Amino acid sequence: MEVQTWTYIIVGLTFSLYIGIALWARAGSTKEFYVAGGGVHPIANGLATAADWMSAASFISMAGLISFMGYDGAVYLMGWTGGYVLLALLLAPYLRKFGKFTVPDFIGDRYYSDVARTVAVVCALFVSFTYVAGQMRGVGVVFSRFLEVDINLGVIIGMCIVFFYAVLGGMKGITYTQVAQYCVLIFAFMVPAIFISIQLTGEILPQMGFGGKLIDGSGNFLLDKLDGLNEELGFAAYTSGSKSMQDVFFITAALMVGTAGLPHVIVRFFTVPKVKDARISGGYALVFIAILYTTAPAIAAFARTNLITTVSNQDYVAMPEWFTKWEETGLIAFEDKNNDGKIQYVADKGTNELTIDRDIMVLANPEIADLPNWVIALVAAGGLAAALSTAAGLLLVISTSVSHDLIKKQLKPDITEKGELIWARIAAAVAIIIAGLFGIFPPGFVAQVVAFAFGLAAASFFPAIILGIFNKKMNKEGAIAGMVTGLVFTLSYIIYFKFILDPAENIPSNWIFGISPEGIGTFGMLINFVVSLIVARFYPEPPEEVQNLVEDIRFPRGAGAAAEGH
Amino acid sequence: MQSYWKKNLTYLVILLLVWFTVSYGFGILLAPYLDTFHLGGFKLGFWFAQQGSIYVFVIIIFVYVWLMNRLDKNYDVDEK
Numbered sequence: 001m002e003v004q005t006w007t008y009i010i011v012g013l014t015f016s017l018y019i020g021i022a023l024w025a026r027a028g029s030t031k032e033f034y035v036a037g038g039g040v041h042p043i044a045n046g047l048a049t050a051a052d053w054m055s056a057a058s059f060i061s062m063a064g065l066i067s068f069m070g071y072d073g074a075v076y077l078m079g080w081t082g083g084y085v086l087l088a089l090l091l092a093p094y095l096r097k098f099g100k101f102t103v104p105d106f107i108g109d110r111y112y113s114d115v116a117r118t119v120a121v122v123c124a125l126f127v128s129f130t131y132v133a134g135q136m137r138g139v140g141v142v143f144s145r146f147l148e149v150d151i152n153l154g155v156i157i158g159m160c161i162v163f164f165y166a167v168l169g170g171m172k173g174i175t176y177t178q179v180a181q182y183c184v185l186i187f188a189f190m191v192p193a194i195f196i197s198i199q200l201t202g203e204i205l206p207q208m209g210f211g212g213k214l215i216d217g218s219g220n221f222l223l224d225k226l227d228g229l230n231e232e233l234g235f236a237a238y239t240s241g242s243k244s245m246q247d248v249f250f251i252t253a254a255l256m257v258g259t260a261g262l263p264h265v266i267v268r269f270f271t272v273p274k275v276k277d278a279r280i281s282g283g284y285a286l287v288f289i290a291i292l293y294t295t296a297p298a299i300a301a302f303a304r305t306n307l308i309t310t311v312s313n314q315d316y317v318a319m320p321e322w323f324t325k326w327e328e329t330g331l332i333a334f335e336d337k338n339n340d341g342k343i344q345y346v347a348d349k350g351t352n353e354l355t356i357d358r359d360i361m362v363l364a365n366p367e368i369a370d371l372p373n374w375v376i377a378l379v380a381a382g383g384l385a386a387a388l389s390t391a392a393g394l395l396l397v398i399s400t401s402v403s404h405d406l407i408k409k410q411l412k413p414d415i416t417e418k419g420e421l422i423w424a425r426i427a428a429a430v431a432i433i434i435a436g437l438f439g440i441f442p443p444g445f446v447a448q449v450v451a452f453a454f455g456l457a458a459a460s461f462f463p464a465i466i467l468g469i470f471n472k473k474m475n476k477e478g479a480i481a482g483m484v485t486g487l488v489f490t491l492s493y494i495i496y497f498k499f500i501l502d503p504a505e506n507i508p509s510n511w512i513f514g515i516s517p518e519g520i521g522t523f524g525m526l527i528n529f530v531v532s533l534i535v536a537r538f539y540p541e542p543p544e545e546v547q548n549l550v551e552d553i554r555f556p557r558g559a560g561a562a563a564e565g566h
Numbered sequence: 567m568q569s570y571w572k573k574n575l576t577y578l579v580i581l582l583l584v585w586f587t588v589s590y591g592f593g594i595l596l597a598p599y600l601d602t603f604h605l606g607g608f609k610l611g612f613w614f615a616q617q618g619s620i621y622v623f624v625i626i627i628f629v630y631v632w633l634m635n636r637l638d639k640n641y642d643v644d645e646k
C-alpha cells in the first residue's frame with residue numbers, strides 16, 4: 001500500500017480513538033474540568049504528564065537538533081529530564097497538599113496578595129500562548145507533508161479535534177486522551193529507532209546500539225566512526241561539541257528549572273488523589289519520558305551516520321527517491337557550487353553545497369533507512385499525537401487562568417459553579433481560536449520565543465514557589481520584587497540580544513559571563529532568589545494564618561480534604 | 567514534627583547532591599576528563615551527558631518516594 005493510504009488509515013484510527021475517549025470523559029463540574037476530579041491514578045497521570053510534556057519539538061525536532069549539535073545536544077536531554085527531579089522532590093508533593101487548582105492560586109494564597117496572583121496569571125498566559133503557537137504549527141506541518149493537504153487546513157483540522165475534547169472534557173477529557181496519545185507517540189518513535197538500530201549495529205535496543213559496534217564488517221564503534229566522519233568534513237567531533245562549558249552549564253540549568261516551573265506540567269500533579277501519588281507519579285512520568293529521551297540521542301547518531309554515508313561526495317543524480325521528495329518541500333537544498341555533480345557536505349560555509357533542515361532527521365529517517373510504508377505513516381500519527389496532547393494541556397492552563405484566577409478569584413467572586421464552568425469552556429474555545437490563528441499566520445519570532453519560555457518560567461515562578469514552601473518568613477513584598485526583577489532582567493537580556501542587536505553581535509564575547517540568551521534564565525533565577533531574600537527583610541513577616549498554611553503543606557496527612565475549601 | 571521536617575530536608579540535600587553530581591558534574595564539568603575512559607563504545611563523559619544522567623534521575627525519584635513513604639509512616643503523618 002502507498003504511504004499516503006497508510007497515513008490516512010493510521011491517523012484516522014488514532015483520531016477516532018481520541019474523539020471516542022472525549023465523549024466518554026465529559027466534565028460535569030469545575031473540579032472535573034480543572035483537575036479531572038482529583039481522582040487520576042498515578043500511572044495514568046504519569047502517562048498523561050509524559051504526553052503533555054513531550055511536544056512536537058521533542059518528537060519531531062529534538063533528535064534532529066542533537067544530530068547537528070553532537071555532545072552539545074545534552075543540554076536538551078539533561079535539561080528536559082532533570083527538571084522532573086526538582087518537580088518531584090521540591091514542588092509536587094507540597095503543591096498537591098496545598099490542593100487548589102492552579103499555580104497562580106498557590107502564589108496568590110501563599111503571598112496573600114492579588115498583585116502576586118495577577119503577576120502569576122500574566123506569566124502563565126505568556127508562557128502558555130508562546131508554547132501553544134508552536135504546537136498548532138507543528139500539526140499543520142505534519143498534515144501538509146504526509147497528507148498533502150494545505151498547511152492551514154491542517155491547522156484547522158487540528159483545532160477541531162482539540163476543541164472537541166478540551167472544551168467538552170476539560171482536564172478529565174484531556175487526561176485520558178493524553179494517555180492514549182502517549183501510547184501512540186512512543187510506539188511511533190520506537191519502531192523506526194529499533195529497525196535502524198538493528199540495521200546498523202545488530203542491537204535491538206537503540207540505547208545499546210548507540211554505544212555498539214557497526215555490523216558493516218569494520219568492527220568499529222558507531223560513535224568512533226561518526227567522530228571520524230564529522231572531523232573529516234571539518235565539523236567538531238560528534239562526542240565533543242562546540243559550545244563553551246559555562247554556556248552548556250547555564251542552558252542546561254535554565255531548561256531544568258524552567259521545566260519545573262511550567263504551569264501546564266505542575267497542574268498535572270493536582271489531579272492525583274494523594275500526596276503520596278503526587279510523588280510517585282513524578283517518577284512514572286520521568287520513566288515514560290526517559291524512554292523517548294534516551295532513544296532520541298541514539299536516533300540522532302544513527303541518522304547522522306546514515307546521512308553522511310548516503311550523500312557525502314556522491315553523485316547528485318544517483319541520490320535515492322527520498323532525496324528529491326524532501327527537496328520539493330524545501331527541507332533539503334543542494335547547490336552545485338563547483339559544478340562537479342557531486343554533493344560536498346562540509347563545515348566550511350563557502351564550499352558546503354547541502355543545506356538540511358533539522359526536522360528532516362526524524363521525519364525522513366524511516367525513508368532514509370528504507371523502512372516499510374506503514375512505519376512512515378506511524379511517524380505522522382506520532383507527531384500529531386505529540387503536538388495535540390501538548391496543545392490541549394496548554395489550552396487548559398489558559399482557560400483555567402481566565403475562568404478561575406481572573407473571573408472567580410478577582411472579578412466576580414460570587415459566580416456560580418455552573419457559571420464558572422461556562423466561562424472555562426468559553427475561555428478554552430477562544431484560546432483554541434487564537435492558537436489556531438497563530439498557527440495559520442505564524443509570527444516570525446514564535447520558534448525563538450518558545451525556547452525562551454523556559455528561561456522566563458525559571459526566572460519568575462520557580463523561586464517564588466520554592467521560597468513559598470521552604471521559607472516560612474518569605475513575605476509578599478519579597479516574592480513580588482523577586483518575580484518582577486527576575487522576569488524583567490531575563491526578558492530584557494533576551495530582547496536585547498535577539499531582537500535589538502545585530503545578530504552578528506550576538507556572540508560569546510558580548511554576553512555577560514559568556515552566557516547565551518538561552519541560558520540567561522538561570523542567572524535571572526539567581527537574581528530573583530537574592531532580591532526576594534533581601535527585600536523580605538525590610539517588611540513585616542507574613543500573617544499568622546499564612547505561616548500556618550506553610551507549616552500544613554509540609555505534612556502529607558489531610559490532603560484528601562484538599563480543594564474542598566474552594 | 568520538627569525532626570520530621572529536618573529529616574525530609576536531609577534527604578533532599580543528599581539526593582540533590584547526587585542529581586547535581588551526575589549531570590553538572592560528570593556530564594558537564596568533569597566530562598572532558600571522564601572522556602578519557604570508555605564504557606563500551608561510549609566515552610564516559612559523553613555517556614553521562616546523553617544517557618547516564620537520565621537513568622540516575624529516574625532512580626533518584628524512586629529512592630525519594632521510598633524514603634518519604636517510610637518517613638511518613640515512622641512519624642505517623644501518612645495519609646489514611
